[in-house]
Amino acid sequence: MRKRHIWCVAAMATMLLLSGQVYGDLPVTYDLRDFGLSTSVKSQKGGTCWAHGTMSAIESNLLITGDWATAGEAGEPNLAEYHLDWWNGFNEYNNDDTTPTAQAGNGLVVHMGGDYRVSTAYISRGDGAVRDLDCPSNEPAPARSLESYHYYYVGDVEWYTAGPNGDDISNIDTIKSALMDYGAMGTCYYASGYGSTSHYQPEATSEPPNHSVAIVGWDDTITFSGAPGPGGWLCKNSWGSTWNGDGHLWISYYDKHAGHHPEMGAVSFRNVEPMQYSSVYYHDTHGWRQTLDNVSTAFNAFTADGDDPLKAVSFCTAADDVTYTVRVYDTFDGGALSEEIGGATGTIAVTGFHTVDLENLVAMNDGDDFYILVELSDGGQAIDCTSTVPVLLGAPAVTDGSIVSDAAPGESFYSDGTNWVDLYGLYLYGEDVGREITGSANFCIKGLTVVPEPATLILLSLGGLAIIRRRRRRS
Secondary structure, eight states: EEEEEOOOOOOOOOOOOOOOOOOGOOOOOEEGGGTOSSSSBOOOOOOOOOOOHHHHHHHHHHHHHHHHTTTTTSOOOOBHHHHHHSSSSSSSSSTSSSSSOOOOOOSSSBOOOHHHHHHHHHHTOOOBBBBTTTOOSSSOOOOOOOOTTOOOEEEEEEOOOOSSSSOOTHHHHHHHHHHHEEEEEEEEOOOOOOOOOOOOOOTTOOOOOOEEEEEEESSSSOOTTSSSSSEEEEOOOOOOOOGGGGGGEEEETTSTTTOOOOOSSEEEEEEEEEEOOOEEEEEOOTTOOETTOOOOOEEEEEEEEOOEEEHHHHHEESSSSSSEEEEEEEEEEEEEEEEEEEEEEEEOSEEEEEEEEEEEEEEOOOTOOOEEEEESSSEEEEEESOOOOOOOOOOOOOOTOOOOOOTTTTTEEESSSSSSGGGGGGEEEEEETTTOTTTOOOOEEEEEEEEOTTTTHHHHHHHOOOOOOOOOOOO
């Protein structure tokens, strides 16, 4: 079990209302910049477009909620792409699931690619996002954590698509509404040339996406040569503010990848706020790598490393419109969970990573075991396991073809309908890595704690404080 501690100032959310926002009558054109809801264009170093696409979306959400200003930050939101680049946990420089954690040839090459699931794993663990002011340079590697860092947590990361392929845009209004509600969205496309400023890739072509940008608006009337219809996304690039005049480009609604790729089409980073959680308990270093379609109910076992109460649980949903039930138990004995001490129920509309509050704070005692169960109505359970990163935006092939994940007995369990089965022993073959990966999997279920009163008041008066501790539970 790993536990990520980050103590920092919490801030109350405020909502910035957009004038003229009517879902039944979406505007023909829209540009977040017209409302001051998109941050400045940056100039990426190396293959870090995916990190820039991620931070552009997060920064935009902070403008929509007003939480950046409410937290007392100066200027426009500006988050650290290169902290994500170095400390995402998928690269040669750092992978907490290997010994040693830095290994040449094992994992992504720093500055040479990633994707939005990599970003989500980094954020969900509590390793970021941090301000660009905290670590503004791509060289040398910034410290993983410092007391001076200001952390921002993303409560939900949601994956949208305009349709199942580039010729189908039946769901496009959902993306437009989400853009207006939550801010810029990360996307991808096949950048055939540096100077491409008006882009359309037909569905019948085979080139994979190799560049990340952020959707910041749209125009239903703009046309693209060869596209089956008009309309395009206004996208913020990361090649400098003077590229194409203002650092932006247009991509057709009918592009093969932008708005359509199942993992990179339109990714919304929403419910961003200053980190309120003191700890994140997790086993899944690399987040959502595969899905066990036939597993609906699972739990993770943890050991409390402190007395901070449990406030929230995070998990992933692999389908839209999923009903969830979360239960927290005090005991797992004789193959049965007992002594329920907390829970929550609800429905989640969009596929992705989600954080939900428990109905009540759950008291923790240092050294006690506790168990977080998640039951999902559809889509199956997300797992971390040894895998490849299929969308390496800006990257060459990974040297050994895989990102190594590690697990231990007694960490993750699933229901086979009758009994609880340890996920550690489930036979898994990684088709993407071409070998058996049994013993590397954990469920993507995390527990989040808060500093109890009166310590919270003391921390608020002192300002942000960051402390990190990690521990894996083995039994």
